[in-house]
Amino acid sequence: MSNPLPDRLWPACLSSLHLDRFLMGELDEPEAERVRAHAAACPRCGPALEAIRAARDECLPPLRLVPPAGDSRRWWAAAAAGAGLAAAASLLIVLRPPGERSKGSGFALAMYVEHGGEVRRAGPGETVAGGDAVRFAVTAPQPAYVAVLSVDPLGKGSVYFPSGARAERVQAGIDVALPLGTRLDDSVGEERIVGLLCAAPVELEPLRQRLERGDATFPDGCQVTRWSFVKR
Amino acid sequence: MTLDRAAIERLYRSHGHIVLRRARALLGSEPDAQEALHEVFASLLRTPEGLRSATSAVAWLYRTTTHFCLNLLRNRRTGARLLESLAPALPAGSRSEALAELRKLLSRMPPDVAAAAVYHHMDGMTHAEVAEVLGCSRRQVGYLLERVPQSLARLEQSA
Numbered sequence: 404m405s406n407p408l409p410d411r412l413w414p415a416c417l418s419s420l421h422l423d424r425f426l427m428g429e430l431d432e433p434e435a436e437r438v439r440a441h442a443a444a445c446p447r448c449g450p451a452l453e454a455i456r457a458a459r460d461e462c463l464p465p466l467r468l469v470p471p472a473g474d475s476r477r478w479w480a481a482a483a484a485g486a487g488l489a490a491a492a493s494l495l496i497v498l499r500p501p502g503e504r505s506k507g508s509g510f511a512l513a514m515y516v517e518h519g520g521e522v523r524r525a526g527p528g529e530t531v532a533g534g535d536a537v538r539f540a541v542t543a544p545q546p547a548y549v550a551v552l553s554v555d556p557l558g559k560g561s562v563y564f565p566s567g568a569r570a571e572r573v574q575a576g577i578d579v580a581l582p583l584g585t586r587l588d589d590s591v592g593e594e595r596i597v598g599l600l601c602a603a604p605v606e607l608e609p610l611r612q613r614l615e616r617g618d619a620t621f622p623d624g625c626q627v628t629r630w631s632f633v634k635r
Numbered sequence: 636m637t638l639d640r641a642a643i644e645r646l647y648r649s650h651g652h653i654v655l656r657r658a659r660a661l662l663g664s665e666p667d668a669q670e671a672l673h674e675v676f677a678s679l680l681r682t683p684e685g686l687r688s689a690t691s692a693v694a695w696l697y698r699t700t701t702h703f704c705l706n707l708l709r710n711r712r713t714g715a716r717l718l719e720s721l722a723p724a725l726p727a728g729s730r731s732e733a734l735a736e737l738r739k740l741l742s743r744m745p746p747d748v749a750a751a752a753v754y755h756h757m758d759g760m761t762h763a764e765v766a767e768v769l770g771c772s773r774r775q776v777g778y779l780l781e782r783v784p785q786s787l788a789r790l791e792q793s794a
Contacts, residue, residue, distance in 0.1 A: 412734065413759030420760055420768065423653055423693045455656070463651045466644055467673045574706060578681055580674065582707070 415451035417441065422452050426459070509544035510626045512551070512598035513578055539564060540578045541598065548601040549573040549581065552611055555594050560615040562607050563596070569604040596630035638683035647676045650692060654700045660757060661704035663738055671707065675699050694768050697758070705749050708742040744786045751779035 413419055417438065424430050425438045442452045514525045517536035525537075539551050548570035551563040564581045565571035573579055597614065599605070602624035610621065621627055651672060658671035678699065679686060689695035737756065741749045747769075754765040755776075765776045 412737065412757045415759060418760040418764055419657075419758045420694065420697055420754075420764055423697075424691065427650065427653075427693050429691055429693055458656050459652045461652055461655070463648065463655065463672070464669065466647045466651075466676055 413451075415448040416445065417448050417451075419451070419455070422448070422455055426452070426455060509542065510547075510598075510600040510628055511542040512596070512628045512630065513540045513542070514538070514596075514630070515540065515580075537563075538580060539598070540580045541573060541600065542577045543573060543575050543579065543600055545575045546572060547575075548599075548604045550599045550601070550605070550607055550610075551581070552597045552599070552607065552614055553594055554597075554614050558615060560611040562611055568608060569606055570599060570601050572604070593631060598628040598630070599625050600628075601625040638679055638686065640680070643676055643679050646679075646692070650696055651676070653693060653696050657697065657700045658704055660734065661701065661738070661741075661753065662707060663735060667704075667707060671700060671703050674703055678703075697754075698768050701750055701753055705741060705746060705753070708738055709746075740787060745782070748779050748782045748786050751776055752783050755780055 415422070421430075421438065422442075425435055428435075430438065442448045515538045516525045517538075541549055543549070549572075550565065550570040552560060553563055554560050573581065595614075599610075599621060601622065603622075605622050605625060613620070654675050655668055655672045658668035659665065662668050662671065675696065685699070686692065686695050734757075737752075741752065744752065750769065751765055754760045754768055755762075760768070762773045762776045762780075765780075766773045769776065
C-alpha cells in the first residue's frame with residue numbers, strides 16, 4: 404500500500420511547536436535569536452511564523468468550565484441563546500445524592516448543569532432550573548460501553564446517552580465527559596437516572612421499555628449507578 | 636504554579652489561540668475545535684498536576700489538545716458523524732484533502748501511533764521534539780512512526 408500521509412503536512416522547516424514556544428517566550432535567548440534570524444531569511448518559516456502570530460490576535464470566546472460536546476454543542480448554544488431558557492427558571496429541580504452505586508467498581512456518574520451561561524458540576528442538594536442544559540460525565544476504570552437512561556415523573560423512559568441504539572464505547576478515565584448533552588424538560592416530580600457501564604454494546608430500547616415497566620434488571624456484565632432528581 | 640480559576644483564565648487568554656488553532660487543524664470543524672478549546676482548559680480544574688509538573692506550558696497544551704482531539708475523532712467515527720460533517724467544512728486544496736484523509740486514518744490507528752503521526756506529519760516535529768512531548772525516547776518515537784504504514788496497511792486490509 405502506498406502511504407497516503409505526506410511526509411510533512413507542516414510547511415515550515417521549524418516545527419509548529421518550536422515556533423509557538425518562540426512566540427510565547429519559552430526559548431532561551433540564544434535559541435530565540437537563532438529562530439528569529441532563521442525565520443527572517445527562510446521563505447517557509449517566515450510566513451508560518453507570521454501566520455501563528457496573526458492567529459494570536461483572534462478574540463477568544465469567554466472560557467466555559469465544562470464545554471458542550473458532540474450533538475449537544477449546537478443544542479447547547481441554541482439553549483443559551485434562547486429566551487425560553489430564562490423563562491423556565493421558575494421550575495426548580497433538586498439533585499439528590501446518588502441513590503445507588505455499583506459495588507466497588509470504580510464506576511461513577513457525574514452531571515454538569517448549564518444555567519444562564521454558567522456551567523457547574525451538580526452535586527447533592529444542587530438546585531437547578533428546569534430547562535437547564537445537562538451533560539453527563541463518567542469515571543470508568545477501563546474502557547467500557549456506557550449509556551445513561553432515565554424515567555421521568557410521568558413514568559416515560561428515555562435515553563440521555565448515546566443517541567444510537569446501543570451503549571457507546573467510552574475511554575477509561577476520570578470524569579470523561581460524554582459527547583452528548585440534553586435539556587431537562589418541564590415535567591414536575593421525581594426523575595430517575597440510570598447510568599450503565601457495560602462490557603458489551605447492549606441494546607438500549609429493551610432496557611428503556613423495561614425501566615418504564617418498573618423492571619430494574621440489567622444485562623449481565625453491566626454495572627449500574629443511579630441518581631434521583633426531584634423537580635419542584 | 637497555582638491554578639485557581641483566575642490563573643486558568645489568564646492562561647486561556649495568553650495561550651488559548653494555540654489550542655484553538657491546533658484543534659481546528661486536527662478536527663476540521665469549528666464547533667468541535669471550540670469544544671476542544673474549552674475542554675482543555677476546563678481539565679485544568681480537575682487535574683492541574685500535569686501542567687504543574689510540565690516544563691513547557693506550550694508542550695503541555697500540544698499534548699493535551701492532541702489527546703482530546705484524537706479521542707474526539709475516535710468517538711465521532713463510532714457514530715459516523717464526523718466524516719459526513721467534515722466534507723462541507725473543508726475548503727478545497729491539496730493540503731485540506733490531505734488533512735481530511737489524515738483525520739480518517741487517525742481515528743482508526745492505535746492511540747500512541749496516531750499521536751506520533753500528528754506530531755511528526757502535521758506539526759513537523761523532529762523525533763526529539765516528539766519524544767519530549769510524548770515523554771518517551773527517540774527510539775520509541777521511531778518505533779511508533781514505523782508503525783504508521785503498518786497500521787495503514789492493516790486498515791486497508793480490513794476495509
